[in-house]
Amino acid sequence: MTEQRRTVYDALMEERNHPTAVEVFMRARNRMPSISLATVYNCLETLSSCGLVKTVNLERGPARYCPNNQEHAHFYCNDCGTVLDLPLRARRHPEDVWELPEQLSISHHEVAFRGVCPKCAMKAAQLPEQRENAQNTKE
Numbered sequence: 487m488t489e490q491r492r493t494v495y496d497a498l499m500e501e502r503n504h505p506t507a508v509e510v511f512m513r514a515r516n517r518m519p520s521i522s523l524a525t526v527y528n529c530l531e532t533l534s535s536c537g538l539v540k541t542v543n544l545e546r547g548p549a550r551y552c553p554n555n556q557e558h559a560h561f562y563c564n565d566c567g568t569v570l571d572l573p574l575r576a577r578r579h580p581e582d583v584w585e586l587p588e589q590l591s592i593s594h595h596e597v598a599f600r601g602v603c604p605k606c607a608m609k610a611a612q613l614p615e616q617r618e619n620a621q622n623t624k625e
Contacts (some may be wrong), residue, residue, distance in 0.1 A: 493518045494529035495538065495553075504542055504550040504560070504569035542569065544598060559597035565606035572599065 487495070497513035498505065505513070511526040530551055533539040540552040544562050550569055552560070559572040586592075602610070 488529075490518070490521060490525050491529045491532060493521060494526055495533060498530075498533075498539060498551055498553050502553055502571075504552050506548040506550055508548070510551060542596075542598075544569070559599060561599045561601065561603070563603035563606055564600055565602055565610075568603050568605075570603065 493514050494510060497510050497517060500513055507527050507530055508523070510530065511521070511523045514521050514526055530539065530541075534541045534551070537555070538553070540554070542550040542552050542560055544550065544560070552569075552571070554571050557574050559574070561570040561572050562568075563570075
């Protein structure tokens with residue numbers, strides 16, 4: 487592990503919030519001011535290919551990076567963009583969960599869910615109350 491890779495890995499582990507490469511770069515620069523964005527991209531690619539980091543692709547957005555190597559899915563909040571890890575309840579193989587054609591061989595799987603995170607759901611639930619309270623105070 488080179489000094490640059492260690493710096494990038496430590497920056498990723500600092501806050502496990504599925505940052506983009508640019509966000510990792512901003513963190514890594516605090517530790518190593520001379521590091522370039524290209525070096526961060528190269529380090530993330532190497533860390534991903536070694537299995538230390540997972541690359542998370544969510545539709546057309548920038549790739550995000552996840553240091554959680556346990557089996558899990560990802561949840562993407564449509565409102566705030568937060569990405570959360572969703573651990574599996576029990577260790578199951580994909581063929582135990584999904585109907586797969588016979589003779590299919592899976593080498594890798596990714597599962598992602600989309601919706602609204604708990605924080606955004608709470609905010610949305612509070613908005614009607616706030617509007618009602620504001621209207622009641624006007625009257």
